[in-house]
Amino acid sequence: QKEVEQNSGPLSVPEGAIASLNCTYSDRGSQSFFWYRQYSGKSPELIMFIYSNGDKEDGRFTAQLNKASQYVSLLIRDSQPSDSATYLCAVKWGNTPLVFGKGTRLSVIA
Amino acid sequence: ETGVTQSPTHLIKTRGQQVTLRCSSQSGHNTVSWYQQALGQGPQFIFQYYREEENGRGNFPPRFSGLQFPNYSSELNVNALELDDSALYLCASSFLRGQDTEAFFGQGTRLTVV
Numbered sequence: 595q596k597e598v599e600q601n602s603g604p605l606s607v608p609e610g611a612i613a614s615l616n617c618t619y620s621d622r623g624s625q626s627f628f629w630y631r632q633y634s635g636k637s638p639e640l641i642m643f644i645y646s647n648g649d650k651e652d653g654r655f656t657a658q659l660n661k662a663s664q665y666v667s668l669l670i671r672d673s674q675p676s677d678s679a680t681y682l683c684a685v686k687w688g689n690t691p692l693v694f695g696k697g698t699r700l701s702v703i704a
Numbered sequence: 705e706t707g708v709t710q711s712p713t714h715l716i717k718t719r720g721q722q723v724t725l726r727c728s729s730q731s732g733h734n735t736v737s738w739y740q741q742a743l744g745q746g747p748q749f750i751f752q753y754y755r756e757e758e759n760g761r762g763n764f765p766p767r768f769s770g771l772q773f774p775n776y777s778s779e780l781n782v783n784a785l786e787l788d789d790s791a792l793y794l795c796a797s798s799f800l801r802g803q804d805t806e807a808f809f810g811q812g813t814r815l816t817v818v
Contacts, residue, residue: 598746628806637794637812638747639706682746691737691760692796692807694746 596621598685600695609704613670617683617695620664627659627666628692630682638682642668673702707731708797710810717785717817725780725813727795736778737807738770739794747794753778754800782815790817 597620607613619625626645630638644650644657644666656669666685670677680697687693707730717723729736735754739747749762753772767783776797782789792814796807 600746602744626805630809637792637809640806640808643806684746686805689800691749691752691762692747693749694739696744696746 596685596687596690596693598683598693598695600681600683600698602696603699604701605698606701606703607673609673609675609702611673613673613677613700613702615668615670615681615683615698615700616665617667617685618665619683619685619693621687622661622664623687625661626686627657628684628686629655629657629666629668630684630694632680632682632697634679641681670700673700675702675704678702706797706808706810708795708808708810710793710795710813712813713811714814715816717815719785719787719817721785722781722783723785723815725782725793725795725815727778727780727797727810729776729778729795729797730808733797733799733808734776735798735800735805736772736776737796737798738778738780739796740764740789741792741794741812743791750780785817787817790815 629641632638658667682697683695684692709728737752738750741747752760795810798807
């Protein structure tokens with residue numbers, strides 16, 4: 595059974611701080627990892643994907659992958675109130691469909 | 705904008721009725737996946753279509769069925785609606801090329817069963 599776990603939150607951070615969102619997953623093997631942002635009542639929006647161990651940066655976002663420890667994280671630097679949303683972690687094993695966590699709700703306080 | 709469009713955006717149906725949801729995939733994409741997202745949960749995989757054939761299915765009963773058309777648009781049909789079918793239904797479009805495949809979602813259809 596392939597599972598993806600996330601802390602549901604809410605995670606509250608002050609404006610300008612770094613928000614750190616974590617995700618763990620079961621079942622080692624060939625995987626790819628995706629972070630989606632979902633505003634209330636809207637559909638998920640792809641922020642980043644990462645396939646290899648290490649860090650991947652895109653603007654204020656950094657994805658970090660550690661396959662040995664089976665976790666992937668998303669860092670948001672200089673957090674803004676507009677970053678307040680639910681962040682979904684999704685994992686793909688080979689050609690399987692995306693398996694999502696339940697999401698972490700982030701609240702950035704102005 | 706992802707280029708993935710779903711219709712309708714909102715729908716109210718009565719228990720026992722049937723519903724058809726539609727999705728137009730992003731240009732150049734050959735794969736459509738459907739997900740159900742209940743309130744406070746992550747999206748759950750229903751099924752996936754690749755080149756007009758179902759090539760993966762999640763833990764959903766047979767009353768959930770689908771189609772993919774030659775232009776890669778897709779339909780999700782749900783028969784004998786139950787109250788628990790109330791959810792946000794998401795269509796995701798992608799180009800299947802192994803594991804390195806980014807999926808982009810449409811805006812979703814909010815289905816309410818009363």
